[in-house]
Amino acid sequence: xxxxxxxxxxxxxxxxxxxxxxxxxxxxxxxxxxxxxxxxxxxxxxxxxxxxxxxxxxxxxxxxxxxxxxxxxxxxxxxxxxxxxxxxxxxxxxxxxxxxxxxxxxxxxxxxxxxxxxxxxxxxxxxxxxxxxxxxxxxxxxxxxxxxxxxxxxxxxxxxxxxxxxxxxxxxxxxxxxxxxxxxxxxxxxxxxxxxxxxxxxxxxxxxxxxxxxxxxxxxxxxxxxxxxxxxxxxxxxxxxxxxxxxxxxxxxxxxxxxxxxxx
Numbered sequence: 001x002x003x004x005x006x007x008x009x010x011x012x013x014x015x016x017x018x019x020x021x022x023x024x025x026x027x028x029x030x031x032x033x034x035x036x037x038x039x040x041x042x043x044x045x046x047x048x049x050x051x052x053x054x055x056x057x058x059x060x061x062x063x064x065x066x067x068x069x070x071x072x073x074x075x076x077x078x079x080x081x082x083x084x085x086x087x088x089x090x091x092x093x094x095x096x097x098x099x100x101x102x103x104x105x106x107x108x109x110x111x112x113x114x115x116x117x118x119x120x121x122x123x124x125x126x127x128x129x130x131x132x133x134x135x136x137x138x139x140x141x142x143x144x145x146x147x148x149x150x151x152x153x154x155x156x157x158x159x160x161x162x163x164x165x166x167x168x169x170x171x172x173x174x175x176x177x178x179x180x181x182x183x184x185x186x187x188x189x190x191x192x193x194x195x196x197x198x199x200x201x202x203x204x205x206x207x208x209x210x211x212x213x214x215x216x217x218x219x220x221x222x223x224x225x226x227x228x229x230x231x232x233x234x235x236x237x238x239x240x241x242x243x244x245x246x247x248x249x250x251x252x253x254x255x256x257x258x259x260x261x262x263x264x
Contacts, residue, residue: 084222137180
């Protein structure tokens with residue numbers, strides 16, 4: 001084997017060993033992001049630190065950037081990023097106040113609130129009028145839409161408020177309610193961590209969301225590298241969606257694959 005061929009073979013071996021493609025950059029750069037507990041999206045107890053860190057890590061990895069995560073209470077997580085003590089923070093809904101402190105990435109997740117129901121009792125809905133006659137489970141303290149509260153006040157829908165979504169799942173099991181409203185990923189996580197396989201298989205959700213909003217990576221405006229990093233991230237996120245890995249990570253999370261054995 002001549003020297004040139006030998007060098008090419010070594011490079012190919014290194015790329016294979018490190019698990020990177022020829023389109024990735026090897027920069028050795030590391031950034032630090034803050035976040036808070038919000039399973040299954042973010043949690044120190046979950047594999048990969050949760051679904052959103054998995055997506056963010058892989059998007060940056062395609063540009064050769066390593067990400068480390070530090071968990072804080074949410075208020076502190078935001079302030080440390082806004083002050084430039086860290087590179088950025090995940091994941092946040094849009095607000096003009098936050099945009100004054102940060103650059104917003106392309107949307108990481110569409111967080112959707114859907115109607116969970118028994119698989120044996122399917123239903124169709126277009127608007128809240130279609131839920132008349134059903135007993136709806138909701139959680140006290142959650143913020144729903146003005147339309148939802150108006151329908152309650154006008155007695156167009158019957159709502160049974162509970163303290164937690166876990167209570168709503170139990171009520172659904174025993175048919176004390178017919179549907180309940182919850183974030184699609186949080187609902188699946190609660191099922192996967194607190195209920196039997198029989199219960200998990202008996203409950204599904206309507207694909208049409210009642211509420212949806214996007215969440216984002218925020219990078220501090222104080223950091224002069226933030227615009228460059230944002231471009232790298234957005235490019236990596238686009239590639240994850242194009243190659244199918246983005247959707248794969250979401251489905252893995254919804255199936256409970258990121259729950260550590262000792263936690264599940």
